[in-house]
Amino acid sequence: MKILSWAFPVLGLATLIQASYINYTTVTGYFMQDEASTDADTFIYYEENFGLINRTYAADFDDPASKDMTQWQRFYREIVRLNLQSPSNVEFKVFFFGRHGDGYHNDAQTYYGTPAWNCYWAELDGNGTISWYDAALSPTGIAQAQTAHDFWQWLINDQKIHTPDAYYTSPLTRCLETANVTFTGLDMPEDSSEFKPTVKELFRENISIHTCDNRHNKTYIHDMFPSWIIEDGFSENDELWNGVTAETDAAEAVRSKKVMDEVFLQLKMAQESNLFVSVTSHSGEIGSLLSVLGHRTFSLNTGAVIPVLIKAETLDKNVATACKTWSVSAHCTAPPATSLANCVCAASAAEVTTPLVSVTSVLPTETGPICYNTALPTEATPAGRAGRA
Numbered sequence: 129m130k131i132l133s134w135a136f137p138v139l140g141l142a143t144l145i146q147a148s149y150i151n152y153t154t155v156t157g158y159f160m161q162d163e164a165s166t167d168a169d170t171f172i173y174y175e176e177n178f179g180l181i182n183r184t185y186a187a188d189f190d191d192p193a194s195k196d197m198t199q200w201q202r203f204y205r206e207i208v209r210l211n212l213q214s215p216s217n218v219e220f221k222v223f224f225f226g227r228h229g230d231g232y233h234n235d236a237q238t239y240y241g242t243p244a245w246n247c248y249w250a251e252l253d254g255n256g257t258i259s260w261y262d263a264a265l266s267p268t269g270i271a272q273a274q275t276a277h278d279f280w281q282w283l284i285n286d287q288k289i290h291t292p293d294a295y296y297t298s299p300l301t302r303c304l305e306t307a308n309v310t311f312t313g314l315d316m317p318e319d320s321s322e323f324k325p326t327v328k329e330l331f332r333e334n335i336s337i338h339t340c341d342n343r344h345n346k347t348y349i350h351d352m353f354p355s356w357i358i359e360d361g362f363s364e365n366d367e368l369w370n371g372v373t374a375e376t377d378a379a380e381a382v383r384s385k386k387v388m389d390e391v392f393l394q395l396k397m398a399q400e401s402n403l404f405v406s407v408t409s410h411s412g413e414i415g416s417l418l419s420v421l422g423h424r425t426f427s428l429n430t431g432a433v434i435p436v437l438i439k440a441e442t443l444d445k446n447v448a449t450a451c452k453t454w455s456v457s458a459h460c461t462a463p464p465a466t467s468l469a470n471c472v473c474a475a476s477a478a479e480v481t482t483p484l485v486s487v488t489s490v491l492p493t494e495t496g497p498i499c500y501n502t503a504l505p506t507e508a509t510p511a512g513r514a515g516r517a
């Protein structure tokens with residue numbers, strides 16, 4: 129690992145990324161959530177063994193020990209086989225996408241109703257009783273993360289599951305807390321990877337003008353979880369949230385492709401067997417990631433987790449830099465007159481595009497588009513959004 133990273137200086141690495149295109153597809157036939165017949169609204173991941181379908185795999189037939197192995201043990205061996213038997217430009221990995229548990233912003237959205245929430249309340253830091261700026265988990269959310277924790281422990285004990293080799297999380301507090309409660313204190317199998325997640329900026333939620341999408345500074349995140357890794361280049365202050373413009377679906381899809389590319393490259397450089405990866409993120413962002421991965425629309429409830437078997441094929445193909453403009457988002461300056469289907473500001477409090485809270489970060493998105501050195505062959509439209517996360 130060390131040798132490789134010394135051999136490829138940062139610039140060489142950047143060139144390598146731009147000269148190739150990673151084509152992601154979801155491999156179906158392994159998980160219920162990939163089947164059209166599975167209803168996302170009623171699917172309960174911890175009652176369905178993460179959706180893993182009971183079946184045999186090609187790898188089973190070569191090994192008489194198969195009959196004594198659990199479904200998850202045989203599945204892991206099948207992923208090893210898929211990797212061994214594919215060309216060097218093709219990789220198979222299983223990503224466990226977890227949505228954070230219920231946060232105070234989710235509760236407030238329910239309390240005020242979505243129209244009033246979107247057009248006024250969400251633009252404030254809180255209401256005096258509760259705060260939803262970079263919202264923390266509510267007690268319900270903590271309990272949901274504890275459910276995920278208990279389910280992982282059952283999988284480890286009963287199913288002898290291979291635990292994640294790498295962990296990533298969005299930098300927003302609700303995800304940091306969810307990852308922490310889910311994975312701290314598990315009685316892990318021997319020779320499993322330590323839970324030491326990497327905080328990645330681009331796994332954050334769809335950036336709107338809502339203050340729940342405005343993250344705390346790097347110092348705060350570090351102080352909360354001092355042993356965790358914060359990715360290189362992570363800025364002290366949030367330089368993306370500005371309270372004026374909102375990321376569009378197309379802009380988010382480009383970012384989702386970019387973050388998947390970064391993770392795949394990082395795992396390749398680590399030169400270890402990183403077949404299982406955990407990502408703690410948000411409903412909107414997981415929906416966007418699923419669309420980039422060619423997965424069908426599948427909305428996650430708060431606290432839900434689904435695994436996805438991903439095939440990543442690196443193609444020798446130049447890609448352009450993709451630039452996407454964000455859209456200006458208006459809101460009321462006082463609680464809206466009524467909670468109609470659409471936002472209707474009170475007559476005396478007309479719509480504005482100026483933030484209701486003070487913004488400390490620089491405002492790069494007000495002046496121009498956000499660009500990433502990556503591209504989509506077609507403009508995938510994120511699907512499967514169930515409200516805000």
Ligand SMILES: *[C@@H]1O[C@H](CO)[C@@H](O)[C@H](O)[C@H]1NC(C)=O
Binds near residue numbers: 151152443505
């Ligand atoms: C990506 O892979 C899918 C499935 O194999 C294929 O249909 C598609 O054309 C590929 N995209 C590119 C850009 O090669």
Ligand SMILES: *[C@@H]1O[C@H](CO)[C@@H](O)[C@H](O)[C@H]1NC(C)=O
Binds near residue numbers: 182
């Ligand atoms: C899969 O197998 C397990 C144990 O063998 C069983 O408990 C479970 O009900 C099966 N699931 C399905 C969906 O058939």
Ligand SMILES: *[C@@H]1O[C@H](CO)[C@@H](O)[C@H](O)[C@H]1NC(C)=O
Binds near residue numbers: 255
């Ligand atoms: C703030 O919102 C919460 C719901 O999230 C509600 O229970 C509380 O009463 C509200 N506080 C005020 C002062 O309106």
Ligand SMILES: *[C@@H]1O[C@H](CO)[C@@H](O)[C@H](O)[C@H]1NC(C)=O
Binds near residue numbers: 308312313352
């Ligand atoms: C992390 O999780 C542990 C175990 O649930 C909990 O005791 C601790 O308070 C959490 N830390 C933070 C900062 O939330």
Ligand SMILES: *[C@@H]1O[C@H](CO)[C@@H](O)[C@H](O)[C@H]1NC(C)=O
Binds near residue numbers: 337375377457515
């Ligand atoms: C992202 O936020 C913008 C602005 O709030 C909104 O129009 C858009 O629908 C959101 N997209 C998703 C996927 O939540």
Ligand SMILES: *[C@@H]1O[C@H](CO)[C@@H](O)[C@H](O)[C@H]1NC(C)=O
Binds near residue numbers: 344347348364
């Ligand atoms: C980080 O944010 C905290 C409040 O969340 C604040 O007290 C602190 O001064 C900030 N630190 C830096 C270095 O900006």
